[in-house]
Amino acid sequence: PTQIASTSFDLKDAPEIPDWVKASAKSWSGGDISDGEFIQTIQYLSEQEIISSDTQNNNPKTIPHWVKTTASWWASERISDADFVGALEYLVNARIIQI
Numbered sequence: 001p002t003q004i005a006s007t008s009f010d011l012k013d014a015p016e017i018p019d020w021v022k023a024s025a026k027s028w029s030g031g032d033i034s035d036g037e038f039i040q041t042i043q044y045l046s047e048q049e050i051i052s053s054d055t056q057n058n059n060p061k062t063i064p065h066w067v068k069t070t071a072s073w074w075a076s077e078r079i080s081d082a083d084f085v086g087a088l089e090y091l092v093n094a095r096i097i098q099i
Contacts, residue, residue, distance in 0.1 A: 026075035029068040043099050053081045
């Protein structure tokens with residue numbers, strides 16, 4: 001099995017992630033839904049304060065292709081909810097993913 005580096009993120013006692021979010025991550029990582037549809041999922045997580053976002057802008061909404069690997073790992077339970085949320089927070093706050 002591949003070892004994934006663990007990074008500690010402050011999740012502010014994030015609420016549990018709804019099951020449909022994992023289904024969305026699996027569909028997106030498998031190419032069944034568009035980047036825009038998955039960004040709506042990330043926006044939902046931000047609105048529900050499951051991930052914290054310090055950025056809001058009107059830039060094009062694109063996701064680097066390699067992020068699908070992380071979503072796939074999470075959807076297949078190879079990484080934890082906390083790791084997935086932390087990765088999304090990093091990607092949003094580093095402005096790699098624009099929401």
